[in-house]
Amino acid sequence: MEEIMKRESFRKGMKDGVPIGLGYFAVSFTFGMMAVAGGLSIWQAVLISLTNLTSAGQFAGLDIIFGGGSMWEMAMTQLVINLRYCLMSFSLSQKFRREESGILKYIAAFGITDEIFGISAAQEGKVSVFYNYGAMCVAIPGWTLGTLVGGISGSLLPDFMLSALSVAIYGMFLAIIIPPSRKSRPVLGVVVASMTVSTIFAVTPVLKRVSSGFMIIITTLLVAGLAAYFCPVEEKEEAHES
Amino acid sequence: MAVVTYLIRMLPLVLAKNEIRSPFVRSFLYYVPYACLAAMTFPAILKATSSVVSGAVGFVVALIAAYKEKSLITVALLACAAVFVVERIMVFM
Numbered sequence: 001m002e003e004i005m006k007r008e009s010f011r012k013g014m015k016d017g018v019p020i021g022l023g024y025f026a027v028s029f030t031f032g033m034m035a036v037a038g039g040l041s042i043w044q045a046v047l048i049s050l051t052n053l054t055s056a057g058q059f060a061g062l063d064i065i066f067g068g069g070s071m072w073e074m075a076m077t078q079l080v081i082n083l084r085y086c087l088m089s090f091s092l093s094q095k096f097r098r099e100e101s102g103i104l105k106y107i108a109a110f111g112i113t114d115e116i117f118g119i120s121a122a123q124e125g126k127v128s129v130f131y132n133y134g135a136m137c138v139a140i141p142g143w144t145l146g147t148l149v150g151g152i153s154g155s156l157l158p159d160f161m162l163s164a165l166s167v168a169i170y171g172m173f174l175a176i177i178i179p180p181s182r183k184s185r186p187v188l189g190v191v192v193a194s195m196t197v198s199t200i201f202a203v204t205p206v207l208k209r210v211s212s213g214f215m216i217i218i219t220t221l222l223v224a225g226l227a228a229y230f231c232p233v234e235e236k237e238e239a240h241e242s
Numbered sequence: 243m244a245v246v247t248y249l250i251r252m253l254p255l256v257l258a259k260n261e262i263r264s265p266f267v268r269s270f271l272y273y274v275p276y277a278c279l280a281a282m283t284f285p286a287i288l289k290a291t292s293s294v295v296s297g298a299v300g301f302v303v304a305l306i307a308a309y310k311e312k313s314l315i316t317v318a319l320l321a322c323a324a325v326f327v328v329e330r331i332m333v334f335m
Contacts, residue, residue, distance in 0.1 A: 171321030
């Protein structure tokens, strides 16, 4: 019974991971191109993608490497840009099945990206780490191979293809957040408020300089905090919808 | 780089082993995914493509498809297709 459930979760994760893998390929293709253009070897670029699995962090990392930054500067930058994963892991710590052991969760932790977090948070009820493993099995090769192919040939995929593929990830995000917004007014409020706050960050002169990672943390803390304060979730509703 | 990124992802899972009881924290964590994904999507989607117009069309198409509760991959592919078509049309304008 337990075995069947694991396999079922894994398969579902792989299926939901396909659009993520495709989107990753396009983004990491650009990363591979930029890394090699800047002077890293193809294998260095691939190793960075395989071990980090984070888009904004890696692009910022390239800037620091090419700018001759220190290790300390690198660590601090990664901390700020990727601190949002901390919120995501915290959220998932309540979402993963209790029965699954710590070590299994620490493996899943490696694969907590914006997108994989998005699909596992969207699962009904508790989620198995095997669901995350399934998604990771598609997403990590997509991310790593994209870097490899991008590094080998910067002109393999024409610009217009990359441009079209780059919205895949956002389309998925919307597919995750819009349906619950139809059913719950507080969720709709959260979505609209978050988009508004992030737009304010993007257009206001001083706030514009805040890095995107930091902007996401501030917006998430602010909007989710206010929503939790003014519209606390009923125990029953949460069990039903989350 | 990799170490910092991994620790950020792992530590909360180590520290928050027990079920959290506080209604505020539970509600907060319930809203986090929506707040976070919404902040990451808009206005970033407008800058993801080669023109703001195609990004905006992709956004609207994805919004409609998501509202109709299409699956993840359908919404994603429709958005890609919309961007592709709009950018082809824009070449002639």
